[in-house]
Amino acid sequence: MRLAILSDIHEDHKQLKRVFRKVDQIGCDISVCLGDISGYSNAYYRYPAERNAQACLELVRENCHIIIPGNHDLHAAGKIPEPPAGAGYDYWPHEEDLEPNFSEEDLAFLAGLPEYTVLTDTTHKILLSHYMDPNLSGIIEGFFTQARELDSHFGLMQKLDCNLGFAGHAHARGFHVIYPGQFRHYGYRRLQLNDFPVVIGIPPVTRNKMRSGFCIFDTDSNLLQAFKLF
Numbered sequence: 001m002r003l004a005i006l007s008d009i010h011e012d013h014k015q016l017k018r019v020f021r022k023v024d025q026i027g028c029d030i031s032v033c034l035g036d037i038s039g040y041s042n043a044y045y046r047y048p049a050e051r052n053a054q055a056c057l058e059l060v061r062e063n064c065h066i067i068i069p070g071n072h073d074l075h076a077a078g079k080i081p082e083p084p085a086g087a088g089y090d091y092w093p094h095e096e097d098l099e100p101n102f103s104e105e106d107l108a109f110l111a112g113l114p115e116y117t118v119l120t121d122t123t124h125k126i127l128l129s130h131y132m133d134p135n136l137s138g139i140i141e142g143f144f145t146q147a148r149e150l151d152s153h154f155g156l157m158q159k160l161d162c163n164l165g166f167a168g169h170a171h172a173r174g175f176h177v178i179y180p181g182q183f184r185h186y187g188y189r190r191l192q193l194n195d196f197p198v199v200i201g202i203p204p205v206t207r208n209k210m211r212s213g214f215c216i217f218d219t220d221s222n223l224l225q226a227f228k229l230f
Contacts, residue, residue, distance in 0.1 A: 001029045002029050002216060003028060004214065005031075007070070007168025007169070008206055009204075010039050010205075013050050017059065031063055036168065036204075040098045054101045057102065069115075071131075072097060074139065075094040079110075118162060126219075128165070130168055132199065134152050153165065153199060165200070166215070171209075172185070172203050172204075174187040174189070175201055177193075178198065178201065180197065187226075193223075215227070
């Protein structure tokens with residue numbers, strides 16, 4: 001089975017259309033969106049003419065079989081997850097976000113999405129989330145950069161009997177491959193996955209800082225490919 005996996009659109013309607021055109025050319029069985037469909041700040045993104053949160057959500061709903069919300073989507077919908085018990089974490093300052101043009105139905109749809117999903121109808125059980133435990137929604141400020149910080153996420157994968165995970169949020173320039181005790185970064189290329197469990201951090205759709213891309217994963221051959229979009 002061939003999966004198309006995308007994340008972190010940030011209202012970039014033009015680039016999102018390019019992703020789906022490429023996915024159609026490649027041919028995929030399941031398309032997955034890992035969130036942050038919305039979330040636009042003039043401080044970080046510079047494509048105001050193509051910015052359209054509602055049109056991006058419409059495209060995602062038309063083309064994706066699985067949709068996970070990101071922290072910006074949850075903020076727009078007014079649904080903020082509780083932090084882990086006893087943890088003194090700071091949330092991202094979403095006040096910089098410009099108002100998305102979502103309808104009430106759009107907001108209700110986003111608010112009703114699951115924090116994560118386990119895909120079971122493949123040769124792998126795959127954990128799909130916007131980011132990684134204990135920050136599955138990406139609502140907590142900061143990013144993981146070392147493998148030991150992912151112990152909790154691998155614990156969740158073990159609990160859910162998953163040997164593979166995909167996450168977005170970090171805007172990787174290419175993709176991250178994380179094993180227990182090992183954190184690697186790769187550019188936009190193919191990679192044969194031979195060792196499990198493993199978590200893949202995928203690139204963003206948004207063209208911010210020339211990082212735009214998405215991933216295709218073949219569950220039968222275990223071949224991962226990150227496509228760069230210019």
